[in-house]
Amino acid sequence: MRGTDGRKNITQFIKVETFNRYVTRVRTKIREAGFTNPAYENKLSGIADKHPEHSDRINGILALNYYSAKAELKVFIQEVKDTESTDLKAKRKNLSERLTKQCLNEIDPKILSHLVRSEDEHKEKNSLAAERVERYQDADLDRVYDYKEIGSLIPELLTTSTAGDGWQKVALGVALATCRRSYEVFYLSSFEAKAGRKIKVTGFSKKKAGEYERESVTIPCLADPKMVEETVDRLRSCQRIASLISRIDQVDSNDEKNEILNNSVHKQSNDCASRVLGELISTTDGKAVLKWTEGGKRATWVCVQIKSRPVC
The missing domain is CATH 1.10.443.30 (Telomere resolvase)
Structure with a gap:
């Protein structure tokens, strides 16, 4: 990876391994901070309004931070799916699919979609990992x-x-x-x-x-x-x-x-x-x-x- 220092007009480099670690740590810190996507919150609130029978459960999820909300939302979706499997009326509402597509898949803070590696960066990361394994195996022989x-x-x-x-x-x-x-x-x-x-x-x-x-x-x-x-x-x-x-x-x-x-x-x-x-x-x-x-x-x-x- 390369950047330019404007004060000195010097092109600076960091190793790919360093960049990968930075990306991973930043993503983790954002998740640990508890942030969620406002779009997820709006859609989940809308579902609570349309389904008052689930409003208390949904509002409880909305009050949680990222990790807790994501885990509880998965549990809730599974419960809805279980109900849909035996209740034809509930199945027609298809609430579990809406919760999955509009909420669970949208819960990540928007910034995380930018903190991703390109296809080339993924290939280089995997190549570096393979090289490290090979070096370790070769070194271990002696x-x-x-x-x-x-x-x-x-x-x-x-x-x-x-x-x-x-x-x-x-x-x-x-x-x-x-x-x-x-x-x-x-x-x-x-x-x-x-x-x-x-x-x-x-x-x-x-x-x-x-x-x-x-x-x-x-x-x-x-x-x-x-x-x-x-x-x-x-x-x-x-x-x-x-x-x-x-x-x-x-x-x-x-x-x-x-x-x-x-x-x-x-x-x-x-x-x-x-x-x-x-x-x-x-x-x-x-x-x-x-x-x-x-x-x-x-x-x-x-x-x-x-x-x-x-x-x-």
Whole structure:
């Protein structure tokens, strides 16, 4: 992306990755501010006037901020659809379709329609993502893990206080012990200690048919599984993360949930992993891998698991 500084008449550039982050953060901040589209408000008010039997419900929705209104409107539309499926008179009114097309599809503040990437920008974004994956995979082939030292750090990370920035180390400990992604550690997955130093994990951020998978799997745990189970509860109850979970719970869209979490903890989590583990992983020529990525935690779990004990 390019812009011109009028004072110096200098053309300035920013990286595409930076532009993408700016767009995402601005969109998130606008949504979090609670703004809705005035056109949506006018149309929903008009429907309330024409359907007095629903006026109290609709006026209640109009009083809500963006995220809450969108979630409640979806619930209301589904209730109307259920009624229409059994009531011929209600079906003829076709209220659910009007609510969807005129209100739900129009609720986003108008400015969001301008904060979108062009087709070319989407292609470039996807291309950059593919390049990052390829670089990570290539680099990972020649990495040397001090797996004993990493494994011995996990209990220390799990017992760190969540005060201040301590939650970052606690979350890193859970991720290393269970091979879970950040979204699963902070929010999605549930953990249950099992015998034989194993842990049952339910809920995965890998999507299937647009929904998160709720199936369970029991895996080896690189720490006392009971400690991990209790640590997850402690992590999610600390003020910083409890507040984040509350914000995520207000959102209906899985993409929006991910967006909120990534903007809140992703950078801090990776920076923490770089500080704690950067010196313990090196390339075959002895250089420390100081920069950390989300996938590195999962790769480390696999390495430590294979090296320290046979996988059942």
